[in-house]
Amino acid sequence: MRASQFFISTQKEAPNEAELASHRLMLRAGLIKRIGAGLYSWMPLGLRVLRRVENIVREEMDKAGALELLMPAVTPAELWQETGRWDVFGPQMLKIKDRHERDYCFGPTHEEVITDIARKEIRSYKQLPINFYQIQTKFRDEIRPRFGVMRAREFLMKDAYSFHTSHACLEQTYALMYQTYSNIFNRLGLEFRAVSADTGAIGGSGSHEFHVLADSGEDAIAFNPASSYAANVEMAEALPPTLPRQAALEALRDIDTPKQTTCEDVAALLGIALQRTVKLIAVMAGEKLHVLLIRGDHHLNEVKTGKIEGLADFRFASESEIREAFNCPPGFLGPIGIDRSQIRVIADRSVAAMSDFICGANKPKFHLAGANWGRDLPEPDVVADIRNVVAGDPCADGKGTLEICRGIEVGHIFQLGNKYSSAMNASYLDEMGQSQVMEMGCYGIGVSRIVGAAIEQGNDERGIIFPVAIAPFKVAIAAIGFDRSEMVREAALKLHEELEAAGIDVLLDDRGERPGVMFADLELIGIPHRITLGDRGLKDGMVEHQARTESEARAIALHEIVSFITSA
RNA sequence: CGGGGUGUGGCCUAGUCCGGUAAGGCGCUUCGUUCGGGACGAAGAGAUCGGAGGUUCGAAUCCUCUCACCCCGACCA
Incomplete structure (x- = not known):
């Protein structure tokens, strides 16, 4: 991709609306534009990042045998009335009337819709288990949208729903999804933690949240550095004191x-x-x-x-x-x-x-x-036990003490049981010809939120530091004097072609900007590798490589740079 | 929903108290000089000052209403 044919709209100063680092940087880098409270347009550069996240999620879900489908964003009230959530959900649900004055909502989640599909389509135990998912825009009318795409009202979510003949089978898929989620966040290149969680309003039994670790996170997580134990502070048990009560010494x-x-x-x-x-x-x-x-x-x-x-x-x-x-x-x-x-x-x-x-x-x-x-x-x-655990409390697993860190919830998996399937009568015939209610699990990932969380985790004073897996481009070529040096132009175009041929996402900065402008832009938007071409180095056959994560650049021979990048 | 705050070219801001016909920086256009860390000079384009109403000879500025957005709170004695 040539920068002159792409759309880059960086800004030196961030609009006043943003407080959080990731929010400011997304606006400054021109990844998103705000169009209303909690409503954002994804600009071409930002969309590339969003799509990368989405594709990794999709690939791993497919690998786990889940089947992608797509449900409507706007859903009829009747389904929600069946489970009672039309009223329970409250003002968070954006309700809409059509021209016939019929009630709809912009789906905040899709348990009802998928359960309706399941009850109509699944009749036999032979069709189970099955795991459907979609990557769809959701709308939740938050009390106070904030932090840019991290708590937006409209957002992109991957939601999966599994159906089973038994709880044991549900647990198997649940474990598979747990593993799949771990794979996804590892591939995304994020530091994360899976924590035991409260099921909250959605109901059901077992539940884990996946958190990207960041000091600015909205959730507090208790974890044990000496073991794998991690839990939302809402869940973490505070053990009774080990020492018995001391005898009274003082007078009242x-x-x-x-x-x-x-x-x-x-x-x-x-x-x-x-x-x-x-x-x-x-x-x-x-x-x-x-x-x-x-x-x-x-x-x-x-x-x-x-x-x-x-x-x-x-x-x-x-x-x-x-x-x-x-x-x-x-x-x-x-x-x-x-x-x-x-x-x-x-x-x-x-x-x-x-x-x-x-x-x-x-x-x-x-x-x-x-x-x-x-x-x-x-x-x-x-x-x-009615208090929040604090750092230093003994861990409930008996192996050392707890520490507290903060996280951004980017995934949540639940064992729903039959809460929705029984409310909506989603049943099948078992081997004995008996009608049985399905067991359900559901598994969400905040796709758009992940972009914010990744930036929250990776940034410095110069801008965004994207993990390679989700960066909008893997490599940028900063061609100094592209507009006036034949040697630079030729070398840059050739290198651009070679990298593209090697299947690498490369952005050629052919704008002919001054080097400072190019460097600042490329650093702000977080491209992992920069190759600088200029007359100065090229006359000796050399270029410069600068990793976004490192402070020093290094000189590399032009003829070696492609293999250097492909192996990086 | 409660409290606080802000709306002035695309972005950041000054001007508002004390009314006199919109200013600066960034960005944008053109020309020239420059060219390895956000260049310099010159010339331009671009705003009915969030909206409506009112006061006034005259309103960005004062009054009333309204809209939007931001921040804090809605967790505790």
């Missing part, structure tokens, strides 16, 4: 905390570790107020909390509800002296093992120190 006493309404403030006032404080979180569930206790330095885990009996639909208590129950404003609440016949106390495992702790006194401007279970208040009604 009031402390003046005129302005200290948080654990941090109280700990700072007393000059003690935050770990010795306990915070109280009041929640409402089943018309009653419940009290959650976690250590001052910990964070509540809402997913875990929701799994406690009676708290499935909990919400945080309002200030007026708190004042009514405690006769005390928020900021000074504690578990001592509350009516335990009315209020259930749920303590995190770490809190249950504490002694001589600090907590609110249930009267304004006071906290209590030297609090002890059994002596100053009854033991907790429930002891459970």
Whole structure:
């Protein structure tokens, strides 16, 4: 490809709208153009990257025996009403009416559509298992689209759905997809991690997320460097403390905390570790107020909390509800002296093992120190794991301690079971001629998000550093003086031809720009290899090779450069 | 949805408080000089200042309404 016949629109300054590195770089490099909130055009250069990702995903899915199909982006309401998701999905679903006032939505996902296909097409166990996938544009009306293509409203997704006669068979395909996903992200050249995940709103049992590791990631991942354990922090278990509760040493006493309404403030006032404080979180569930206790330095885990009996639909208590129950404003609440016949106390495992702790006194401007279970208040009604793990916690697999890193979720695989197949009556006849409901799995990859994630993982002050597998071009030829040097022009055109003949994606910068402009552009758009041709080197038969990942260029003989690149 | 902010040639911004008829840089076009790290000079093109209404002799600037976009929050005492 010759740059003069391509479309490159780089900018020195990024538009103000972008904050995140990948977003700014995608705009500056001219990969995408924003057309509305969470809506982007993929420019020719960006589309090349998107297509590379898409093709790798497609090849690996095909290799795993999945069958590509394409479902409509716009789908009728009736299907969604069958499973109840027309209402459950809420405002995230973009609903559309046609000219006959019939309801449709722009598909945010396609479980219903594929299940409809399966129930109509699959009648016999002999047709199972089967795994269908598509690479299709989705629309989710996010509350707040941000980070460019990473959280766009319209995005490209690969979604696969498998159908089975048994759970064991589903598990086999699930394992195959797990392996396929690992292969895909390895081929993409990304540093990633598969983590155990909560199934969330989609339902089902087993689930793993695939995260590209990046500090700017929206998700926190707990992993064990000493083992293969990795889990979304929402899932990672916080083990009970190994040491038993110490005996009480201190007397219970009031402390003046005129302005200290948080654990941090109280700990700072007393000059003690935050770990010795306990915070109280009041929640409402089943018309009653419940009290959650976690250590001052910990964070509540809402997913875990929701799994406690009676708290499935909990919400945080309002200030007026708190004042009514405690006769005390928020900021000074504690578990001592509350009516335990009315209020259930749920303590995190770490809190249950504490002694001589600090907590609110249930009267304004006071906290209590030297609090002890059994002596100053009854033991907790429930002891459970309700906090997020933190770095340094022992790993649930018993092999060392956890670390926390951040990731960008780019893939998610689920064992759905029969949630959709039974709701939509997707059944088949088994060997005995009996009707059976299919087991389902589903497997998603955020294709467009991967482009952003890859840039988030690979960039420097000069611009994007693409992995070779998804770079828009593998090699760029910077021909210095293309417009005025016969020698450069001839060598550049010949090299361009040879590289193309060798099957290498090459961009010949024949714009005749000054070298600084060419270099800056080629670095910004992240092309892995640059070959610089100029009169200066050519008169000695030499060219210059510059890898995007390295700081120094090296001189290479012109006649060796093609084999150098093909073996790179 | 709550809070904050911004809309001025393709991009980044000044001008807004204190009203006087749109400015600078980048980019673009043409010519010349230059040519291995975002060149220099000259000459140009390009904006009814997000939109609507109002105040005024006069509005980018003041008032009202509206639209769009961005940021923060919607996680905790």
